[in-house]
Amino acid sequence: MSGERRGTRAAHEALPPQLREAVDAFADHLAGVRNRSAHTVRAYVTDLVSLLDHAGRMGCADLSELDLAVLRSWLAKQRTMGAARTSLARRAAAARTFSAWAHRAGLLTADVAAPLASPRARRDLPTVLRADQAAALMDAPRVRAVGQAAARADAPHVRSTAEGPTTGDGPTASASPSACGASGDSRGGAAEGTASGQEGPGGEDAALLRDRVLLELLYGTGVRISEACGLDVADVDHARRVVRVLGKGGRERAVPYGVPAQRALDAWLSRGRPALAGPGSGAALLLGARGGRLNPTTARRIVAGYADAAGLPRTTPHGLRHSAATHLLEGGADLRAVQELLGHSSLASTQIYTHVSVERLRAAYRQAHPRA
Known part of the structure; x- marks a missing residue:
């Protein structure tokens, strides 16, 4: 505590x-x-x-x-x-x-706090990745897998490990991404043995397959990290390519995902999840190395670790949500549609991404236009 x-x-x-x-x-x-x-x-x-x-x-x-x-x-x-x-x-x-x-409830004779004013919170524009940076982050687990395969081929007598530098709280953000991904489950994200080496039937590292699907879902759907970790296997509708998400206030929504996320899901469910699943897995879609539901704290370390390995700015799951919303609007998506996809109860929460797009447009104008 x-x-x-x-x-x-x-x-x-x-x-x-x-x-x-x-x-x-x-x-x-x-x-x-x-x-x-x-x-x-x-x-x-x-x-x-x-x-x-x-x-x-x-x-x-x-x-x-x-x-x-x-x-x-x-x-x-x-x-x-x-x-x-x-x-x-x-x-x-x-x-x-x-x-x-x-x-x-009759505990107060009047609503004494009704006139209480709130300090107006400054709304900073969220930091977002460029589309090419997001693509590099999505590709980071594959790059990691290729590197591990090459290392095993060069030194087959050495048992491969994904363990990286740790602190007293478990792997650091700059540790190997697979080490980050193997560090916790629903029991609180405590440090535990690495999942590297737990291979699916196809020989792939189970943790890397899990990391790949986590990144694809976060960026491909824009869901919150708590929503992603709360997904069950039955929440995925493969035929329609949508996931059923339980958001804030118990509000349920259906969010579509793309072909890359579908491929990552297929690989994880057929070759990765069976290697990590255990008695405590239940219906959870994403699993930690001990077989329990993936912990949001661990998932944040996974994202940060891969961003660091790919040479990207500091990135969080919420940063991927920001990036997804901004790229949707830049691609011509309707603001109301983005609001529904993100699960915002108020359109005002979604409108901040229009400011992000305008600021990026201004920056491009200042850089490129001779009369800027």
Whole structure:
């Protein structure tokens, strides 16, 4: 358990019983009624415990004494402690959500946080790969496989290994991509034995086949990393070339994928997954080296490792999502279609990619036009 989570647990236990019950009931509401993810529930509860702890230090012994002045004081303290604008905006949203729920539940006589303003978070333009850079990243597992095959041919008496430099937290981003890909599963991404050497019937390294399909799905569909790792085998419709994705808020959508992703899926399902599958695999599409569902933290290391090996800028799964959306719009896709593909509930979230395209157009104009 991280230090922050231990601190939140201690602060929660130190709250008066009435406030602890309110926090627990609010968490149940977020998870059971609002259908929020475990990550969102944990973040909102952490913010709420911080708020109530601050209120107690200001002399509020009861929830009914919570008012707008206390809320503003709490946010001001967070700002002086160096919280980013995005964090302040989230904490203000958590306070408003809790206040509205507590008012409806009869715990507050008024929705005291309704007038609470949020600091406007600066929306930086996402970093995206060029189309040729994305193609190089998709080809990185094949390049790695060719290199391993050549090494085995040159030194057949030496057992090939994909292990790379590690830290106390497992393989680093600059380690061999296969080492990154073999480092974890659904049990938390702890370091484990390398999957290199676990070959499918065709002789291919199972981890490399898994890495290839992971990259193709992330870039080919633009899904979030949590959505990709949450896919089951039955979610893939091979006939229509679409995957069924369960997104934020439990919203389900169908996302198409292309021929390269189909080839990667066929190779993984026929020759790679059987080599890694075990009793704990269940229906998971993507597996870690221990046979459990691939962990998002491990998947991030895989992407970063291959980007580093290919000499590309620092790349994350979300960066591939940004790249997919930008390339779709640059290719003439409709903004509404991209919104549906990405699973955005609001078109405003998708519109940032139009700014990315315009900025790239401006850069090309400044570089190429004599009157720029």
